[in-house]
Amino acid sequence: MSDLPFGLPGRFWRGNLHTHSNESDGAFSPAETARIYRDAGYDFVAITDHFRPEYDYPITDTRGLRSDGFTTLIGAELHAPRTEAGQQWHIIAAGLPLDFPPPGAAETGPELARRARATGAFIGMAHPSASLLTAVDAESLDAAHSVEVYNALADRENRGDSWHLTDVLLNRGHRLTTYAADDAHLQPQDPPPCAAWVQVRSESLEPDALLAALIAGHFYSSTGPELHDVRVEGDTVAVRCSPATKILLSGSHPGAEVCQGTDLTEATLPLALFEGGHCRITIEDATGARAWTNPIHL
Secondary structure (H helix, E strand, O other): OOOOOOOOOOOOEEEEEEOOOOOOOOOHHHHHHHHHHOOOOOEEEEEEEOHHHHHHHOOOHHHHEEEEEEEEEEEEEOOOOOOOOOOOOOOEOOOOOOOOOOOOOOOOOHHHHHHHOOOOOOEEOOOOOOOOOOOHHHHHHHOOOOEEEEEEEEHHHHOOEEEHHHHHHOOOOOEEEEEEEEEOOOOOOOOOOOOOEEEEEEEOOOOOHHHHHHHOOOOEEOOOEEEEEEEOOOOOEEEEEEEEEEEEEEEOOOEEEEEEEEEEEEEEEHHHHHOEEEEEEEEEEEOOOOOEEEOOOO
């Protein structure tokens, strides 16, 4: 059974794992981009500029932007050929070394992701729905730790949610976690930033500690609500959360267990429907904002 982070030592730290600056196609400098997140109450940000030749393959050095109460992860959005839709891959790598070499002339996306993971980076499958990834594509990206199941920028084109593909992968035995992110470019036409994030459980805000927690799956994702506690108790799962209108248990089997109401802050739901598979908790508040646990394997 997958570990849930709620009873682990430490606390939750709020961060964005997919962010762009003017080192690639973002609107603002790394410093200004980080300031926007820090001022919004975030604890960390990963600036993941596009690792492409037209930007001179940037690994944006954000070490100088770290301060008391705020830190950064060094990363990039990696690209290489080629998905079934004929596009380059989009792969988030957080925790890269600054001297990570550019892709070789014949290097594929899955090969590039394996090389990034070998450095100790956290690897995310960026916006699968917006990239029109197929199950064949996704299974080939075998270095991924996690799927970007909600992308706030892609939501503008109604392709922000990638849970269907994720459930297919999980049902095929792939032990993946799931994260939400802004994909912020901060361009005038873009949706507002600070719309989707991860809450990472760690004993400290040190980058190495956050990275280890991400790789271990010790986090949950949100676009607003808070999960205070989720724990498996025998054949049920117990949830405590900020006020919600829906507490949902879904996963490896069609159907769901649902608790609906006004200002719900706790629920206990039966797990029998998902026995031998996986499930997750989703909560939704009165504004439609959601929070999700990582997959729970039963």
